[in-house]
Amino acid sequence: MTNDVLNVIRERSSCKAFADELPEREKLEAIAQAAIQSPSATNKQPWQVIVVTDKALIDEMEAETVRVMGQLPAYKGFYDLITSTGMKLFYNAPCMVVLPIDKKNPYSAYDCGIASQSVCIAAQSLGVASHIIAINEVVFQGDRAEEFKDKLHFPEGYEFGLAVLLGNPAADNAPHTPNPDKITFVD
Amino acid sequence: MTNDVLNVIRERSSCKAFADELPEREKLEAIAQAAIQSPSATNKQPWQVIVVTDKALIDEMEAETVRVMGQLPAYKGFYDLITSTGMKLFYNAPCMVVLPIDKKNPYSAYDCGIASQSVCIAAQSLGVASHIIAINEVVFQGDRAEEFKDKLHFPEGYEFGLAVLLGNPAADNAPHTPNPDKITFVD
Numbered sequence: 221m222t223n224d225v226l227n228v229i230r231e232r233s234s235c236k237a238f239a240d241e242l243p244e245r246e247k248l249e250a251i252a253q254a255a256i257q258s259p260s261a262t263n264k265q266p267w268q269v270i271v272v273t274d275k276a277l278i279d280e281m282e283a284e285t286v287r288v289m290g291q292l293p294a295y296k297g298f299y300d301l302i303t304s305t306g307m308k309l310f311y312n313a314p315c316m317v318v319l320p321i322d323k324k325n326p327y328s329a330y331d332c333g334i335a336s337q338s339v340c341i342a343a344q345s346l347g348v349a350s351h352i353i354a355i356n357e358v359v360f361q362g363d364r365a366e367e368f369k370d371k372l373h374f375p376e377g378y379e380f381g382l383a384v385l386l387g388n389p390a391a392d393n394a395p396h397t398p399n400p401d402k403i404t405f406v407d
Numbered sequence: 408m409t410n411d412v413l414n415v416i417r418e419r420s421s422c423k424a425f426a427d428e429l430p431e432r433e434k435l436e437a438i439a440q441a442a443i444q445s446p447s448a449t450n451k452q453p454w455q456v457i458v459v460t461d462k463a464l465i466d467e468m469e470a471e472t473v474r475v476m477g478q479l480p481a482y483k484g485f486y487d488l489i490t491s492t493g494m495k496l497f498y499n500a501p502c503m504v505v506l507p508i509d510k511k512n513p514y515s516a517y518d519c520g521i522a523s524q525s526v527c528i529a530a531q532s533l534g535v536a537s538h539i540i541a542i543n544e545v546v547f548q549g550d551r552a553e554e555f556k557d558k559l560h561f562p563e564g565y566e567f568g569l570a571v572l573l574g575n576p577a578a579d580n581a582p583h584t585p586n587p588d589k590i591t592f593v594d
Contacts, residue, residue: 221437224411225532229441229525234450248592250408254416256585258524259539263421263583272593327541330569333520334539337445338416341528345412352446352521354514373591382517396450398443404560405435406459 228344233395235349238313238387242273247346248315251386254342255317258335261327267335268375270318277371281356282310288362295358311351313385320374321381332381339384349389354382415531420582422536425500425574429460434533435502438573441529442504445522448514454522455562457505464558468543469497475549482545498538500572507561508568519568526571536576541569 242248248271255269272278286302286309289295302309310316317339321328340350359368360380369378429435435458442456459465473489473496476482489496497503504526508515527537546555547567556565 221433221533223532225415226437226441226529228412229529230444232444232446234446246408250413252590252592253585254413256587256589257417257419257582259419259421259527259583261539261541265586265589267589268591269589270591270593274593277593329516330520330523330541333517333522334524335520336517337521337524338528340446341525342413342416345410346408352448354448354517372593395444396446398440399452400443402443402452402454402456403439404455404457405439406457406461406464406559 228341231395232340232344232350233393234351235385235389235393236311236351237390238311238349238385239390240312240314241388242314243348243386243388247348248273250346251339251342251348254338255335258338260331260334264325266322266325266328267319267332267381268378269335270320270372272316272318272372273314275314278310278313278316281359281368284359284362284364284368285309285356288358292358309355310385313351313387315386317384317386318372319381319383320378322377323379324377329381336382336384343386348386351385352382353385356383415528418582419527419531419537420580421538422572422576422580423498423538424577425498425536425572426577427499427501428575429501430535430573430575434535435460435573437533438526438529438535441525442522445525447518447521451512453509453512453515454506454519454568455565456522457507457559459503459505459559460501462501465497465500465503468546468555471546471549471551471555472496472543475545479545496542497572500538500574502573504571504573505559506568506570507565509564510566511564516568523569523571530573535573538572539569540572543570
């Protein structure tokens with residue numbers, strides 16, 4: 221059984237190498253629309269869809285993510301890997317959709333996940349690659365948290381949920397192999 | 408800007424009236440496949456996709472949800488509404504995809520949301536209506552929690568995350584109106 225939608229869901233993968241150029245504005249707008257069309261618990265829509273195309277700000281977030289990781293013992297291994305290899309934490313993505321959420325809403329993490337998959341699926345349908353990330357949550361645990369919330373225009377009381385990197389793919393990337401053991405039918 | 412995928416995302420709504428008949432098996436299998444093709448944090452796939460087509464079990468879960476709600480003060484208003492109106496909590500859905508998660512994984516709620524939207528989008532593309540629910544979480548807070556985990560074949564250590572009702576729509580249902588104020592561009 222197949223159709224365009226099932227194909228797009230199957231072909232989506234988490235891109236690890238983005239090209240420099242920003243995808244067309246109308247594609248980014250269509251992707252943002254898909255996010256706000258997502259279902260949420262009792263339709264509370266406890267998220268904001270912040271489409272960052274300011275590369276300087278994305279680079280500043282990347283540097284701040286690495287800096288704060290260096291202060292947090294839990295991230296020591298990953299920090300050492302990043303700083304020793306010069307690995308690009310955000311894979312050179314020219315666009316990042318930040319999805320802050322109202323954490324007072326007990327379903328906001330679920331709803332944030334729902335919206336982030338709408339972003340990925342819509343992007344994939346337009347030839348735009350995606351990668352959901354959470355690592356930059358540490359920016360909002362550091363001493364410059366409020367500064368970054370302001371730069372990103374977080375709504376009052378909202379906290380970082382997830383982010384989705386977007387851009388044109390610079391290399392082929394295979395989807396993960398689905399694990400059929402993850403499916404159970406109870407008939 | 409439009410294509411089949413963007414149309415399906417836009418046209419999806421949370422169905423409140425399902426027809427009795429079960430959608431074709433191959434559609435349910437395609438929907439389950441879409442779920443396991445979802446991205447998850449470091450590809451941990453901290454979910455199980457449990458497709459329940461046993462209507463007696465779905466009805467039993469519905470009755471148990473209402474029973475446990477009646478014991479929980481936080482649900483008093485909703486319980487009174489359900490019991491006084493005879494409202495069908497699961498909207499007569501012939502199928503329920505239960506998504507239990509590994510709550511020790513700090514990203515499992517996000518990942519569960521991601522997978523649930525894959526279910527909804529795949530379903531919509533096949534003409535199958537959907538409705539993500541969390542209300543039956545109370546079943547897993549009641550004194551019969553372990554019994555229901557067994558009946559549903561929850562993997563060891565997994566807890567209820569979300570569920571998605573599936574079936575053919577018995578009535579038209581409009582999508583929610585997207586709120587453009589939920590989108591911010593930072594250029």
